[in-house]
Amino acid sequence: xxxxxxxxxxxxxxxxxxxxAPAVGFFLVQRRMSLIGDGIGHVAFAGVALGYLLGxxxxxxxxxxxxxxxxxxEWLRANRRTAGDQALALLFYTGxxxxxxxxxxxxxLNANLFSFLFGSILTVTRGGLLLVALLGGAGLALIxxxxxxxxAVALDEEGARVAGLPxxxxxxxxxxLAGVTIALSxxxxxxLLIAALMVLPVTAAGRLARSVASTxxxxxxxxxxxxxxxxxxxxxxxxxxxxxxxxxxAGAYVAAAAAGRLASRP
Amino acid sequence: MPLALELDGVTFGYDPRRPVLEDVAFAVxxxxxxAIAGPNGGGKTTLLRLVVGLDRPQTxxxxxxxxxxxxxxxxxxxxxxxxxxxxxxxAPATVREVVAAGRVTRRRLLGPLSAADRSAVDAAIAxxxxxxxxxxxxxxxxxxxxxRAYIAKAIAAEPRLLILDEPTTGVDADxxxxxxSLLARLHGELHVTVLYVSxxxxxxxxVAERLLLVRGGIAFDGSPAELPERWHDPSHAHA
Numbered sequence: 354x355x356x357x358x359x360x361x362x363x364x365x366x367x368x369x370x371x372x373x374a375p376a377v378g379f380f381l382v383q384r385r386m387s388l389i390g391d392g393i394g395h396v397a398f399a400g401v402a403l404g405y406l407l408g409x410x411x412x413x414x415x416x417x418x419x420x421x422x423x424x425x426x427e428w429l430r431a432n433r434r435t436a437g438d439q440a441l442a443l444l445f446y447t448g449x450x451x452x453x454x455x456x457x458x459x460x461x462l463n464a465n466l467f468s469f470l471f472g473s474i475l476t477v478t479r480g481g482l483l484l485v486a487l488l489g490g491a492g493l494a495l496i497x498x499x500x501x502x503x504x505a506v507a508l509d510e511e512g513a514r515v516a517g518l519p520x521x522x523x524x525x526x527x528x529x530l531a532g533v534t535i536a537l538s539x540x541x542x543x544x545l546l547i548a549a550l551m552v553l554p555v556t557a558a559g560r561l562a563r564s565v566a567s568t569x570x571x572x573x574x575x576x577x578x579x580x581x582x583x584x585x586x587x588x589x590x591x592x593x594x595x596x597x598x599x600x601x602x603a604g605a606y607v608a609a610a611a612a613g614r615l616a617s618r619p
Numbered sequence: 620m621p622l623a624l625e626l627d628g629v630t631f632g633y634d635p636r637r638p639v640l641e642d643v644a645f646a647v648x649x650x651x652x653x654a655i656a657g658p659n660g661g662g663k664t665t666l667l668r669l670v671v672g673l674d675r676p677q678t679x680x681x682x683x684x685x686x687x688x689x690x691x692x693x694x695x696x697x698x699x700x701x702x703x704x705x706x707x708x709x710a711p712a713t714v715r716e717v718v719a720a721g722r723v724t725r726r727r728l729l730g731p732l733s734a735a736d737r738s739a740v741d742a743a744i745a746x747x748x749x750x751x752x753x754x755x756x757x758x759x760x761x762x763x764x765x766x767r768a769y770i771a772k773a774i775a776a777e778p779r780l781l782i783l784d785e786p787t788t789g790v791d792a793d794x795x796x797x798x799x800s801l802l803a804r805l806h807g808e809l810h811v812t813v814l815y816v817s818x819x820x821x822x823x824x825x826v827a828e829r830l831l832l833v834r835g836g837i838a839f840d841g842s843p844a845e846l847p848e849r850w851h852d853p854s855h856a857h858a
Contacts, residue, residue, distance in 0.1 A: 383710060502728050505720035508712060509772075515671040515699040516724055516776060517692035559710055563756055568710040 354588050362477040363541065363584055363594070369489035370538040370550070371580030375558075375572040376496050377530045378551025382559075383507040389426060389528075390548030392441045393535045395448030396422030398544050400536070401469045402455030411469065412484070412536060415544075420532035422448065427528035431521055472543035472595030485537050492530050499526065504565055541580070543595030550576060553602040560606075560613035575605050620648040622685065623780050623812040624670065629679035631669055639665045641836050643679070647814070647829075649779070652806050654827035654843065655816040661834040663816045664702060667784050670814070671699045683780060691780075695724040698778035700769050702785045702816075711756040714768045718743050721775035743775035744768075746808070747801060763794030767801065774805060781805075782814045799823050 354360050381389055400418030404411030422444055429440040456462055468476050477485075496503070506513045506523050514520050531551070538547040558571035583598025590597070624647040632638035640662045647653055657663050668674045669681060672688040683691035691697055698721065721743070722736045732740070744753050747767040752760060757768050766786055773781055783802075787795040803826040806813050815823055824843050832839035832846075839846065 379710075498729050501719070501723050501730075501732065504716070505723040508717060508720045509701075511673060511701055512699055512720075512772075513723070514673065515692055515697055516721075517689075517695060518723060518728065563711050564713045564754075565710045565716045 354585065359475050359477065360584070360588060362479065362482050364581065365482045366477045366485045366537075367541050367580040367584050367598075368577060369485050370534075370541050371577035372573045373489045373492055373534050374538055374542075374547065374550040375554040375576035376493060376569065377527070377534045379555050379569050379572055380503055380507060380527045381531060382552055382555045384527075387552045388441055388548070389423070389444075390531060390535060390551045392426060392444035392448065393419050393423050393532055394539075394544045394548055395445050395452070397448075397532075397535050397539055398470070399448045399451035399455060401466070401539070401544070402452040402459065402461065405461035405466070406455045406459040412481070412540070415469075415539060416533065416536035418448075419536045420529050423528035423532035424525055427524050431524060468543075469539050470543050470545050471593040472539070472541050472546065472598070473593065476540050481540060488533055489537055492533055495526070495530065499523065503527065541584075541594060542598055543593065546595040546599045549599040550579065550602060553599070553606050554579060557602070557606040557609035560609040561616075575602065575609075579605060620650070623647050623649040623651070623683070624814070625680075625682045625685075626670075627680050629669060629676045629681060631665060631674060631676045635677055638677070639835070640669075640833075643833075643836055645831065645837055645840060647812060649684075649812055650810055651829055652803075652813045652823075652827050653815065653829045653831060654823050655814060655831045655833055656818065657833035657838070659818060662836075663818075663833050664784055666833055667699070667782055667814065667816055671697055671782060695776060696778060697780045697782065698773035698776045700773050700781075700783040700786055702788065711758060713754050713756055714744060714749055714760070714771070715740060715753045717757055717768055718771045718775050721772035724776065739777065740775055743771040746774065746805065747771040761794070762790045763797060766790060766794070766798060770798075770801065770805075774809060774811070778811060780812045780814070782816075784816045785818070786815070787817060799826055802826060 355364070378390065381387060397415040397419045400415035401411040403418065404414035407414070426440050426444050456466060502518060502523055505518060506520050510520060534551065535547050538550065542550050554572040554575035557575050558568045562568035562571050579602040580598050582601045584594050586592065587594035587597040627644050629643040630638050630641050643666065655663050655666065665674065669676055670683070670688070672692050681688050684696050686694065719732060719740050722732065722739060727736070744750055747770055749764065749767055749771065752764065757765055760768065787798055790798070802813065802815065802823065805811070815827065817823065827843055830839065830841065830843045830846060831837055
């Protein structure tokens, strides 16, 4: 399998995505914003479609619209301009509607578009891998540097404000990271499924771990294992990788829930 | 003695036409243990939210250690234990992780905990008597132990002003007495100024040096021993 360059590239990008998605998703899940990844995914779809329409690399336009959409939702939430679920609904429907309009205008309803929606093993290029490694590595480094502050805000947002932490800025950083993660991951997992890779490993880890740090570490390990296993299954069974990866992550959740229940029995 | 807190002509209402607090003025010298009591809806929690900067007064000024509230927060002078403190997190946080979050300040925002931070966290956990449960998830502790963990988080920041909103809510009478004893000891050892809000004022009646009764304004300000008998009526002060 790894004799093929396209698989080595897919595994390389998948390694970054498998660790980054749960690392960012961890802070979304803790703030009970698990569905924001789906909303940003819809905006990323609009970004891909805009790229086709304007003749620009779809990853670049998806990156811009994802980050802008994520920051907009955070702004709406923080300023209480609208309820959290309504802000998400606004993002969902506007994103998908704009995507449909742009795709129709560009005449781009084709197989390449579907590779963005559901992921594709064949589409990771060397340049793409470099972009994923650079931006993904930067995202992980940012999380490592801000880890204590991000945990402090997640634990007690009001207490963090009173302690003088720049809570608004930290929340925007998390939203921006979510946008970047989705734009980077869509080639591997697909726009429609990337949110699952941000959430399922975290919820699975929460069933087994006994601390914040171990939950985050275990979530990243489950994410990485899900991507590697999903890519392998997709290669041998000739499947879209997004579905395979997410089903493996869902299986990990079921196994973790069962193990957690067994462990808690007297 | 320098002032820890000074309010002058403070008025606030969530609907500005119906103020919850009106023309509130008082000062707290550094090191004092002040209990704030009053009826539900009288403005106790609102007063604390103004002091910690979560809400802003429509008129009047608030100064904390001679700084505007926002500056005092940025300088890490204030720690706040909110009403019904709970973990705003799904993951199972340990006592040590919760207390360590108290060491995160604007000036120590980036990177891992320093050796001094780790020592301060251990010391705070030991002060509240949770050293043996330091690595246990907070959710596995009793209500009283959880409150001790949150108090440890507050004192780990080494604040000069410690503000606690209804810290005894939801814990049994024994735990309330234990918390009152703990706060009295911490006040003595750390020389920190304490603002303690509770409708169950009795728990700290013998600890507090001063009592403020809040009922839309300051209805009483003096020693707990001087509290007029009418305010002992639960339907008034402690309802």
